[in-house]
Amino acid sequence: MCGIVGFIGAEEAGPILLDGLSRLEYRGYDSAGLAIYGAGQGLQVVKAKGRLKVLSDLTQGGAAIHGSVGLGHTRWATHGEPSDVNSHPQVSGDGRFAVVHNGIIENYVEIKEFLERKGVRFVSQTDTEVVAQLLEYYYTGDLLGAVSKVLHRIDGAYAFGIICADCPDKLVAVRKDSPLILGHGEGFNLLASDVTAVIKYTREVSYLDDGEVAVLTTDGVQVYDAYLQPTEKELCHVDWEISAAEKGGYEHFMAKEIMEQPEAFRKTVFPRLKDGRVVLDDLHFDQAYLRGMDKLYVIACGSSYHVGMAAKYNLEKLLRKPVEVTLASEFRYCDPIVTENTLTLVISQSGETIDTLAAMREARRLGARVLSVVNVVGSTIARESDDVIYTWAGPEIAVATTKAYSTQLAVTYLVGLYFADLLGTISPEEYEAVVSELLLLPTKLEAVLEQRERIQYMASLYFNHPSIFFIGRNLDYAVGLEGSLKLKEISYIHSEAYAAGELKHGTISLIEPGTLVVALASYTPLFEKLMSNVVEVKSRGADVLGLTVESRGDDMAKTVDHTIRVPDTHPMLLPSLDVLPLQLFAYYVALQRGCDIDKPRNLAKSVTVE
Ligand code: AGP
Secondary structure, three states, X not given: OOEEEEEEOOOOHHHHHHHXXXXXXXXXXXXXXXXXXXXXXXXXXXXXXXXXXXXXXXXXXXOOOOOOEEEEEEEOOOOOOOOOOOOOOEEXXXXXXXXXXXEEEOOHHHHHHHHHHOOXXXXXXXXXXXXXXXXXXXXXXXXXXXXXXXXXXXXXXXXXEEEEOOOOOOEEEEEEEOOOEEEEOOOOEEEEOOHHHOOOOOOEEEEXXXXXXXXXXXXXXXXXXXXXOEEOOOXXXXXXXXXXXXXXXXXXXXXXXXXXXXXXXXXXXXXXXXOOEEOOOOOOOOHHHHHHOOEEEEEEOHHHHHHHHHHHHHHHHHHOOOEEEEEXXXXXXXXXXXXXXXXXXXXXOOOOOHXXXXXXXXXXXXXXXXEEEEOOOOOHHHHHOOEEEEOOOOXXXXXXXXXXXXXXHHHHHHHHHHHHHHHOOOOHXXXXXXXXXXXXXXXXXXXXXXXXXXXXXXXXXXXXXXXEEEEEOOHHHHHHHHHHHHHHHHHOOEEEEEEHHHHHHOHHHHOOOOOEEEEEOOOHHHHHHHHHHHHHHHOOOOEEEEEEEHHHHHHHHOOOOEEEEEOOOOHHHHHHHHHHHHHHHHHHHHHHOOOOOOOOOOOXXXXXXX
């Protein structure tokens, strides 16, 4: 996913833009570039394939390009391979316009052909270049007018930063489906793909909505709606510490974020527990609605989907309502059964995942109500939901999610209790038991994290295995899905998570001497069942790494090769404890394998293109 930064003010723009881009590196990219307007220099564009360091070296840290207004970009290639010429900013043929873009122009081919027939010569293979060339084509001296014409001509998802050599006293920001924020300063203003690029300079930000256009000058920001009518934007104060966007002494963001989970859990849960009651003021549900609810449809991708898989077991037990969990990319095309009595629970860390966003819009079109669980304040999914509950995990930088996953889980516990209480489907005793355990959970999470050296040792035994299996039943199966994804995405080891009872229907044929099987048996009502599956794989020569609660640790240790124990807790809350050893195992395996843990190959932090 691309990163965008724009600056207009009194200081030299180069170093500020490079600093902002460096804080967006986590998004994943393969090239970077700058466009800066300097008096007497005109529009200067420098861009290069490779890491940001290449660009910084080319521009002496940005100091070699003079000017106090400019744009910066880190590109995650979608159209045209990573190369200097395909890097952004993309420039119009007359050199008057420079454009940086995050997203996809879906009708760029027809526009390109149209402009080529008009004699325009394209130099790149990107979809973005058609925007720069179209701006030149429509420009007659009115920048905003030209931008408006371009926006009526293109289809797709986009966040643009635009600079024009004819009017270097302004920057233009445009947003549709790809996030873009504005940083409001004293004597300067910024635009960026997300907050981490601007909080060093200002904590006052606003979020562009789809179709909006902003014009930034040194003295202020004017936002226009899709009809180019001035519109006011609410200013938000960002209270994240910059340190939260930096590694804080850990070798990787992922390690830092794994260790932050107890605190992230506290920040997300405790403000919502008052006098032993779950208090969700941001929600607008009543008993009548919930009683009339015909289905709860969980829609998400990746790890957020795995949260939904765990939530299904808990919510169906609590609410006695059908809960269906669907991959967002599948939901969109399966002709889903949705009515106005369907509640869709949309889970997304970034709040910008295009599959999840599109599925949510489809659910709404079909009449469903939308409750979303999101980590990024002001993100598109959050703003388009009927109700949103924010996870307060803080910025999650590592591509492989950990603390966001954990806080999403925590929110599903709260929603489950809240809804069950409204429905009258939970006894006061059970309600109190779960709330009591929620209050104890951060301490138990910390206890699990104290085992990290032991887990690192286990990783050292297995980091060279070509394939690793995770098996579990019920909630353990749901957590196994997440453990397997963590391992795959950062260590590149093939892995599969299986419902343990399903092994005998095929996959057990893959088990051979030395195969590593991670057996999750914390859900104690099915402990014996799971242990029989352990015996099955052991008899075929597998090594078994067992994970269970303290009270069953000795039983498990009799059969498996290594046992990890987590503190006993209410069964509903087990996934929060069980996932930690699996995150640590994946991390240490990837560390042993020398992988790029925070920026795994082929992956981006938020998938905002299909
Ligand atoms: C998780 O480790 C992955 N990076 C990925 O599966 C992620 O969970 C998925 O892309 C969904 O992202 P979202 O929660 O921001 O919507």
